Amino acid sequence: MTAVHRQSLIIKARHGIHTRPGALFVKAAKGFEADIRLACDGKEANGKSLFKLQTLPLSCGAQVEIIASGQDAHQAVEALAALLSELE
Amino acid sequence: MGFLSRIRRMVSGQPPVEGGVDILAPVSGQLVSLENVPDKVFAEKIVGDGIAIEPSGKQLCAPISGTLAKIFENNHAFSIESPHGIELFVHFGVGTVELGGKGFTRLKEEGSQVEAGEPVIELDLKSIKQEIPCVLTPVVVANMEDIASMTQKTGSVTAGKDTIFTVTMQ
Numbered sequence: 001m002t003a004v005h006r007q008s009l010i011i012k013a014r015h016g017i018h019t020r021p022g023a024l025f026v027k028a029a030k031g032f033e034a035d036i037r038l039a040c041d042g043k044e045a046n047g048k049s050l051f052k053l054q055t056l057p058l059s060c061g062a063q064v065e066i067i068a069s070g071q072d073a074h075q076a077v078e079a080l081a082a083l084l085s086e087l088e
Numbered sequence: 089m090g091f092l093s094r095i096r097r098m099v100s101g102q103p104p105v106e107g108g109v110d111i112l113a114p115v116s117g118q119l120v121s122l123e124n125v126p127d128k129v130f131a132e133k134i135v136g137d138g139i140a141i142e143p144s145g146k147q148l149c150a151p152i153s154g155t156l157a158k159i160f161e162n163n164h165a166f167s168i169e170s171p172h173g174i175e176l177f178v179h180f181g182v183g184t185v186e187l188g189g190k191g192f193t194r195l196k197e198e199g200s201q202v203e204a205g206e207p208v209i210e211l212d213l214k215s216i217k218q219e220i221p222c223v224l225t226p227v228v229v230a231n232m233e234d235i236a237s238m239t240q241k242t243g244s245v246t247a248g249k250d251t252i253f254t255v256t257m258q
Contacts, residue, residue, distance in 0.1 A: 015185045019165060019177070023129035050135060051167055051175040051230040054158045 004069045005077040013087050016059035019050075021087035026050045028083050034070030036080065047080070108237075108254035109170070111138075111152055112204050113245035114178045115225055116145030119252060122226060127182045130226045135177060138228030139240050139252050143180070147195075148209040149248045150202040151176055151227055157199075160185075163192035163209055167230070168202070172257055175230040180211065182222040191216040205248025227252060234258050 013021050029036045029047045036047030040062055045052040047066065058064060066084065068076040120140050125131050130140070150156075154170035164184035167177050180192075191212040196202060217223055229235055240253040 016161070018160060018185050019135060019179055020127065020129050023134045027134050049175075049230070051157065051169070051177070054160075054167055059161065 003073065004067060005073040006065055006067050007077045007081040008063060008065045009081055009085050011058055011060055011062045011064055012085060014060055016062065017053070017084075017087065019054075022050050022053055022058070024087060025080065025084060026053060029076070029080060032068070032070075032072050032076035032079075034068040034073040034076045036076060037067045039065040039067060108239070108256050109152070109172055109174060110251040110254050111174075111176065111227065111229075112149070113141060113247050113250050113252050114149050114151045114208075114227055115141055115143040115147065115180075116245060116247045117141040117143040117225075118244050119240075119242050120224065122228070125182060125224050125226055126222055130179070130182075130228065133228075135179075135226070136175075136228035136230040137232050137235075137238060138176075138226060140224045140226045141245065141252070143213065143223055143225050145247045146211055146213055147207040147247060148178055148180060148211065148225075150204055150206050150208055151178060151252070153202065153204045155199065155201055156196055156208065159194055159196070159198050159208070162187065162189040163194045164189070166208055173231070173234055174255060174257070177228050177230055178208075178225065179228075180209070180223065180225045181216065181220050182224060183220050184216075187216065187219055190219070229255060 040056040152170045157167045159166045165179040193210040236256045
């Protein structure tokens with residue numbers, strides 16, 4: 001059950017994923033057992049660390065991929081992709 | 089995660105941290121509790137634990153020596169990682185992202201090494217205060233899982249000189 005699940009999406013938040021949306025994403029990601037990573041512009045970072053996440057260029061219009069591996073990876077990717085596209 | 093930070097220190101050749109590490113005020117002003125910041129990601133410590141400052145100064149300085157991991161596009165916040173592995177966020181005001189950088193001037197670049205107390209961002213406090221309702225500036229440790237304890241100060245502080253809190257590592 002360690003299949004890797006991935007989903008790509010475009011960031012729509014007007015100011016990109018800055019501190020507030022970033023913190024909410026990380027809080028949600030920490031709710032899953034799965035290892036969560038975000039990939040953007042050829043760089044990857046731990047989706048459970050706001051500090052690491054903020055080193056990615058997560059600006060409005062950027063394409064980002066959520067990569068999850070572990071037991072609840074499938075649910076994690078679905079929930080986090082939905083959250084990330086809703087965040088403002 | 090404390091285990092990981094110990095491994096990182098060993099790999100990077102850093103000696104184990106003895107005693108507490110002092111975090112300095114990035115901006116002059118009055119210390120207030122994080123709970124008073126009208127943004128739940130700070131008030132509820134979702135970003136991390138720390139303290140906020142009601143600023144009166146005109147510069148945001150590095151609160152600790154280390155590497156500037158990120159300076160936000162709009163120059164209203166930055167993050168810094170110390171050689172001990174302490175990850176800190178300094179975020180000027182609430183809703184400041186809306187200003188689009190107006191009133192802020194970047195003095196350093198991302199990825200550069202800075203000494204505690206070195207100015208990172210210059211700010212036009214008067215004009216920023218007219219634009220946003222709250223200029224409380226949270227200073228928080230993002231990786232609380234690596235921190236064993238935190239002792240906070242109270243009162244007024246001078247940027248780059250006074251300690252705002254002291255942490256001990258796991």
